Every structure is written in C-alpha cells, then in structure tokens.
Amino acid sequence: MSRRLLAIESATDWLSIALLDGDEVVLMLQAEGTRQHASALMPLIDRGLSEVDWSIDDVQALAVSTGPGSFTSLRIGLATAKGLAFGRNWPAVSVSTLEAMALSVLEGDSAGITTGEGQGMLVLLDARRGQWYAGGWVRGAGSGGALKPILAEGLYAPEHLVADLGRDVVVVTPDRGDWRGEFERAGLRFVATLEGEHARPRADWVGRLGARCLARGDGGPASELAARYLRRAEAEAQRLGGPVEAGEVARVEGLEG
Template identity: 35%
Template sequence: MKILALDTTSGACSVALISDDQLIERFVQAERDHTRRLLPMVDEVLAEADMKLADLDALAVSQGPGSFTGLRIAISSVQGLAYASDLPVVPVSSLAALALGARRSHPEWGQYPIVAMLDARMQQVYWGVYSTNSPSESLIPEAVQNPEEVLLSLEDSEVSAPIYGAGPGLHYDVFRQASLEAVDQACFIYARDIAQLAVPLLEQGNSVTAEELEPVYLRNEVTWKKRQKIRSQ
C-alpha cells in the first residue's frame, strides 16, 4: 500500500509517504509559509522514494477541523495532485491524527482514551475522544465548543477513565479541573499519522474523488457569515 499524506491544519507543514514498511516524511513548523513549502516537500518525498504520483495507491489529507486557511491549502493541493494523477483521496480527521501522534509519542499512555483538542479561537476548541479500537472515529461526536461546555460533556460522557489529553487547545485554565491523567499540549499533527489512519480507511473503501473532497470546519455557520460579509462589501 502506497499512500502520500499532506497536512497544513495547524502551525506546521507536513508530508509523509507510507510504502509497505517504508516511511519517508518531511515536517517543518512554518505557520505562515505553507503555500511555498508544501509542494516542494511533496517532490522531495517522492524523489527520495524514487516514485511518481502514478505509482501511488492513494492520497490522504487532514480534512479538519482546524485553521480555515490551513485546511484550504492542504485540500486544494491534494485536489490538484489527485486531478493530475486520477488518484483517490482518503480524508482523515485532524483530531484523530493528533490523538494517534500523541499515542505514538507517549507509549506509556497505553490503550486508554485520548482527548484531542485544537484551539478554534473565539474562546472555543475543536475536540474529540479517540480509542485504539477505532482510532479514526471519535467516541463522542467531534465538536466545536467553549472549554466549559467541553468539561461538562466529558463529565457526562460514558468514556472510562483514565483519560489522557493532547493538543494546544488544552491551554485554557478551565481544563485544570478536568480529570485527565496526563496532558501534552505541545502536540502537532503529523502527515505520517494521517497516512497510517488512511490505510485501513482505504481498504474499507472510504475514499473520495478530488471533486468530492471537502473540508470539515464544524463551525459552518461562522464560515457562512464570513462569506456573506465578504460578498456584501
């Protein structure tokens, strides 16, 4: 299975290629430089693997939630590559990839659930809870909420403790009250984790065409209002 994955969801730019047991990746923290860096990183990874786009089985990308601008950059880049090569695309949750990366960095967290959280600005966070049994799907529907609402949702959920926390969205003071066993706020989303999550999804037939690929903002109402404001100016 040969899958090329891209991500620019947060403050990093990441590209990874999984080819059977081989992993080739590029990762750089470049929050304001995604557009210039992303496609050259794709070229570097493919060159190192001695492959062309036509040699791949699929492309994978973080479909969100996350930064509006970051999501558009990665998704539009993948769409262009998919159109050029007629490859299927596997959309992957950015929160699921964040949780998988945290689990990879913290093997001592074992098989326990991980709350993955990204800062959505406007005093809100994107969040979900992920297990090893179903790493691509949240145990609680992914949502955008203020920290107090997240805390209540966690307390009312049936997710069993201990629970661990990962991601920059956990910086809000209210989460000190959460019953989390341990927290790592300094987590990034890595394309290697997107690629890993994409493998079983592709095998299950969960891919889309370039034309069908769409970002998941969760905050659709806000996005719509912004577009309406721009159109009225």
C-alpha cells in the same frame, strides 16, 4: 494490494507530508518554522518524492487531513491534493486531524504516555475566541484495540465539553499550557497530558489512518474531499449570523472539481 500513498497534513501551522507503501511509512517531512503553506507545500512534496526516488506518477492514492483547523491552511492542502489528482484517477480519503492525533498517542512513541484499555483521550486544538476544536476517543479491547469515539468532534466551550465528556482523560494538545486554566476551572479531570511539539498533527499518522480506510474500501474521487471547518469564516458568520454548528462539514468553495 498495498498502494503507494501521499499524505498531507496542512490543517494547522505545522505543515507536513508523508509517503507510505501500504501502511508502512517510507518518509515524512515537515516544514520547519513556516506558516507559508501555499509556497512550502509543493516543494515539500517534490523533495519527498526525490528522496525516495519516486515520481508523482508512482503515487496511487491520497490521504488528506481535512480538519478541523485553519480555513486558509485547509484550503491550501485540499487544493493541492485535488490539483495533483486531476486526471490521475487516484482514490482519496479524508482523515480527521483530531483522530490522527489520537492514533499517534495510541500506537506511537508518545513521550512516555501510555493508554490502556478503556483509557479516554481528549484531543484539543485552540479555535480562539474561548472555544476549542475537540474530540474524544477510548482504546478498545485487546492489544490491537481500535479507537472508539466518546466525544463527538466539534467546537466546544470548556464547560460544555467537560459536561459532555464526564470522565478522566489523557489530554493531547499542541497548545502547551494555554488550555489548563480554562479547563481546570471548568472541572476537567485529567490523568496525564501530552503537549507541545510531541502532540502536533503529523502526516505520517494521517497516512496510516488513511491507508486503513482505503483497505476497508473507503475513499473516493479527490474532487469530493471536503473540509471539516466546524466554524464559519468570520465574513460568512457576519453574513449568515452566528457560528457554524458543531459537526457541520463545509465543502471547500470553488474546489469541488
């Protein structure tokens, strides 16, 4: 049975929401030119519900992008999702920001980029300080081939990432041009790139991936959603010593419900 689903993408500067009926996208809205997620997210959700003539009680499930990404932005998205779900018993699914970006290239209209069977994709988000949030996927066999991981999601310096990847890839990143010098010096071999606006994280792909997870029986209470920070906040790093290890998942403090 299909569910009406609200998807939230707040992991980066580019905030968006989507409403889906099953895995069919009914509407997607983006907050243009703002980093004020705290003041923009609920009005965006209210506007979306109004445009499709749904009430908040017509929503039956949640899909939330849980990073990696900005500490503050992730907290806002998760806090909003948990607040909306409180008392409503919605199933909720955590969606990787990077994997949803990879899916958009595999199945979406990606500015002429094609990915055949076996073609690797490297998805990058700038984590600053000379490091990058990254994950790698390859398209599986057949026209409906699913994504298969080839590089674990983590926090990487370019030279370590290239050594672990070891193959030619399509690079997907919203950080137009910023990555090239660092990764070319590290020896990255890429066959094509999707950069800038076309590569931004988007809630419609978070929703599609979330709907598939829910159809498999994944998901749970919204109170259990947790962010994939992959790096400690600066204050926490100073207190505990050193950055978070790649792959570590940090629960959102004070939002467990």
